[in-house]
Amino acid sequence: MDLIKLSEPEFEIENLEDFRTALLNKEVGYVGSYIDEFRSALGEILHAEHLGLFSSGTSSIHLALLTAGIKPGDEVICQSLTFAASANPICFLGASPVFVGSESSTWNMDPQFLERAIVDRQNKGKRVGAIIPVHLYGMPARIKEIMAIGKKYNVPIVEDAAEALGSYTSDGMCGAFGDFGILSFNANKIITTGGGGGLVTKNALDLKRAYFYALQAKDPAPHYEHSQLGYNYAFSNLNAVLGVQQLSCLVDKVKRRRDAYFHYYERLSSNDGITFQQGIEGDFSNRWLTSIVLPDSDMVQGLKRYLEGKKIETRPVWKPMHIQPLYENCAYYGDNYEVTLFEKGICLPSGSGLTKEQLEKTSGAILDFFRHG
Structure with a gap:
């Protein structure tokens, strides 16, 4: 008797020919036609013009916080009821997480506690650099209210939609509300690329900065020149092959x-x-x-x-x-x-x-x- 698993990935066999095409074209790195196709298809679903593909949802949060200007000593407000990957990138940057509790209808970030946290941290002389709400188990958070609070206090929203691809409210798709939106294509998600994530931004400049950090922060020069710390957060064209097929379903x-x-x-x-x-x-x-x-x-x-x-x-x-x-x-x-x-x-x-x-x-x-x- 086979185990009935919690959230097992599901694949379609016709995808194998696309892998052969990618291999024959030697498109196995972070540039390739399937990356372009996958990114375009995701953008159409989310109605998002600026969307990048990276190695994981976690790396995408890290890149969002980097691009938002989070620095050591800052504080980032994060939903408490979530996986550690929502909070850990805050510490990557030497910032401190501040956790906010959930309300009963969605199990997600309570806007009242969020506003209380912002006011109290600012009164204590802290710089609140970002807010990370989560659409837990695919359930949309009270994102309209959270966005309004972020705007009121001039704090950017990093919207963790890692579990919520395909979820939406009357105002739009989850992952496309925040100043930054996070997606995940881990093995147990709605669609999987075997590993990988996405970052939605509101403008081309933020996405360009995210790619700069994700591809080792190489300065424009005829040789390898580095003036800032970079990371290896590239997304492979082979992952995108799987993503294109999965997204069609x-x-x-x-x-x-x-x-x-x-x-x-x-x-x-x-x-x-x-x-x-x-x-x-x-x-x-x-x-x-x-x-x-x-x-x-x-x-x-x-x-x-x-x-x-x-x-x-x-x-x-x-x-x-x-x-x-x-x-x-x-x-x-x-x-x-x-x-x-x-x-x-x-x-x-x-x-x-x-x-x-x-x-x-x-x-x-x-x-x-x-x-x-």
């Missing part, structure tokens, strides 16, 4: 993730002990991962063990950054709602390749656990 992949969510919701929501990440009416989530919240943490651990016995993979909700050992001494503004989500939440198999039988087995096992304990 984006609508179907999003539909199947959403179908998984609706299957779980229809079968499990009538149980008084189970609640779901809801979101804001009118917003569209790609439902990258479906997560549920149970009445207590002991029940979560019991369900996890029960599903493991049935060969069904699960994962805890992200452990908030402000209670991680690495960041526990950082400033935090919130009410610890996201700690409750971590303690009582569990992520369910949500991949676009899940069969109806696999979904039925998973939801049935959860119902059996509640019936029989």
